[in-house]
Amino acid sequence: MGKKLLIQDDKVPGIHTLEVYRQRGGYASVEKAVKTMTPEAIVEEVKKSGLRGRGGAGFPTGMKWSFLAKPEGVARYLVCNADESEPGTFKDRYLMEKIPHLLIEGMITSSFALGAKTSYIYIRGEYFYVARILEAAIDEAYAAGYLGKNILGTDYSLDLYVQVGAGAYICGEETALLESLEGKRGNPRIKPPFPAIAGLYGCPTVVNNVETIAAVVPIINMGGDEYAKIGVGKSTGTKLISASGHINNPGVYEIELGLPVEEFIYSNEYCGGIWKNKKMKAVVAGGSSVPILPTDLILKTAKGEPRLMSYESLSDGGFVSGSMLGSGGFIVYDEDTSIPMNLYTFNRFYHHESCGQCSPCREGTGWMEKIAHRIVEGHGKPTDVDLLWDIQKRIEGNTICPLGDAAAWPVASAIRHFRHEFEALIPKTAVAH
């Protein structure tokens, strides 16, 4: 049984209320932080913990925090990115729905560390009912003196707001999120400047994922050094994994980073193996945008070492034979799955969600969808697989924001590992032209 730091109490009745949450030791990190620690000391603890961003990119959180510009007389903001929209990812929803106070506690402690007087939780439109849960919890926190003026009798004051998005995947990109939060069209900004210098309303801003902010709570409670002992190498702590697909026990699991992938898939404590006694064909390990890997490469690296659930191990071998931990959206496919059909579904998603600002992504995502569609419909042309490959190559790295990469990687990996499945769908009578 691995250690749990975030959702160990998710089954406790009434844990969404302040009363039960406090009985289970909640808000201890706020007491500790605002009464006994300096903001710098908190940042130092987060640095020591080795915590890495849980939204997908895995950037060290302490380092991100230390980049925050602190000009005199200018407001600073902490924004929580709860625009969880990556297909296969639903861990943040679970956390916010079950234990909303954990996120609020993390927001207060983190805001104090960053010197933010106003903070926002930007939540995706489809999660409107979760927004209500959060708002009810925020009201409780205000009433109990954890939010508002002079928190717990100290000099520190903080206002926390929930902003509901309008249902756009692109608003999970941090600068598009800030645009949307400002009331504008959710288009990603061109960087630099980065949000740490000029973010929300042009002020220095930190944007962190829900799980990242929640993880600050155990880090402050137990100390950064203790937290860093959990996990493996530079992948410290625990991670929420949303497991879905053809497995016996889909759901959200908190794992210690470093858990072998094989154990995660086949142990009854987690996914419980493949459904209907079938065999596994492939896994998308970190949300739809990360490369899909066939069974042999997801269980073992190209060097033959067992693959672990960690940032380093999952990306071992680069994109040739590896993938990414990403957001922790773990999708398992059984032997009967059509990889081209799955790719077509992903293509449709990225086409629908492209913001349309820059040409490679705007035009390329739709083009890839059309080609994938005709392949799965059995009307593909012999040149189509190479064409798909070429289009994704010309999108990747050439766009304003990572959505272009996210749309390109699934195409590249599906062709790299399952080219034969695409070719099998192309009629033998088709003529090249």
Next chain:
Amino acid sequence: MAKVTIDGHTVEVPDGTTILQAARAIGGEVAPPTMCYHSKLKTSGGYCRTCIVKVSKGSDKDPRPMPKLVASCRTAVMDGMEVQNNTSPEVLDARKGVVEFLLMNHPLDCPICDQAGECHLQDLGYDNGGEKTRFDFERRTFERKDIGDKIQLHMNRCILCYRCVKVADQLCDGRVHGVMNRGDVSEISTYIENAIDNDFSGNMIDVCPVGALTDKTFRFKSRVWFTKPMDAHRDCKKCSGKVTLWDKGDEVLRVTGRKDQWGENEEWICNDCRFEHKKSSDWVIEGPRKIDRHSVISANHYMKLGVPHYKKLEK
């Protein structure tokens, strides 16, 4: 000041200059082509990805190359930076891809398009595009939209460079012009299709790099290469009154702002000058306008001067 080397040419430019501006300072073919960047519009650029270049050395301080190709119009130079434009096969291939993306859904109705001959997309396709498209699906089309009696919008031709949106934002008060929808069905629109009645709205026509926004008063009057550009001015209370007249015989067919060698406006002009003064007697003629771009309208001009670019065309 920062020293930057682009395709082997070194130039010294003030700090904060973009790679594109540095390349333009060197001039000639070293300057990457652009579609969405406009020197007089703030925050323009970065969208079309035409001007992407490879930064093979970040700076003297940090010589690491940049991991991805960057939009030269939005990336500032650093002292000691080394950039590859035409010398990088990777850049040329990516740019060829961008041209393919831009032309994929473009109607290619150049024979009946008023922009033909001075169209940046034509030039870009000619210089950097492939010989044929690999896109064999039905092209995207949009419903026709009426945006007033002076400006014609052909959304099918639009490449979403956002330059007209920036004009609406930065020159016209009470913005009603913007982008609706998202992804490849994004379209330029005015709020609930209001006509744009602002004294400077006509500049949208000038900044449009393609034939998406054209002058209704010039519609189908003449191919641009049959008109003669003349610099002229008049006393105007609203703008500088410095324009280019496009004449055919004694008739003024069109009035536009003056554009520099990159096809970008030197100054903005008001709608009064643009649409309401179509008689030669309204203007003080300064003389013929030299068109610096290598488009159809100036091809002969280049032949006479023997500018290197023309030699490339002969190959």
